[in-house]
Amino acid sequence: MKCITVSAAVIVNAQQQILLVRKHNTAFFMQVGGKLEPNESAEAALLREVEEETGSTATIQQFIGRFETAAANEANHLLVSYLYWVELDQVPQIQAEIAELCWLDLAAIPEQALLAPLTKEIVIPWCQQHFSAMA
Incomplete structure (x- = not known):
């Protein structure tokens, strides 16, 4: 099976x-995220992809x-x-190859939402556990 390696960002707002x-x-x-360039660290790829896709610089939290x-x-x-929780420094805007961006409410995820396996299987459960404990 072919393998794709990416860095991906978990970005959560105050809501x-x-x-x-x-x-x-x-x-x-x-x-938000994408493939690593040759000899690029996962952290560097993450910050580059976040800026390319949202127009915002970011800070890695975890x-x-x-x-x-x-x-x-x-x-x-x-x-x-390689999954990181990051905070954006600006309001995200559609950039580069992005067609659409949306904020998905962790408390009300639509059944019919077309979500990537990483988002559905890993990110949402992690966020629900991590951020519900902080609320």
Whole structure:
């Protein structure tokens, strides 16, 4: 099975909503982030991708972990994700290959939402556990 390695951002606002993006010509909403360049660290890739996709610089708050899930938009690919909780320094704007961005309410996730496996299986449970404890 082919493998794609990415850095991905968990971005949560004060209203307990997570920022998700949908890239052009894809159906699934997913974390801000993307593939690592050759010889690029996961942290550097994360900060570069966040700025490319949202127009905002960011501060890493926590390394959440390394996870393996199915890739959302590439059939028969394994996605290896280095997942970080980050805070944005500016309001996010649609940039680069992003077609749409949205804030998803952690307390009311629609059944029909088209979410990437990483978002559905890892990010949402982590956020619900982590941020409900902080509320």
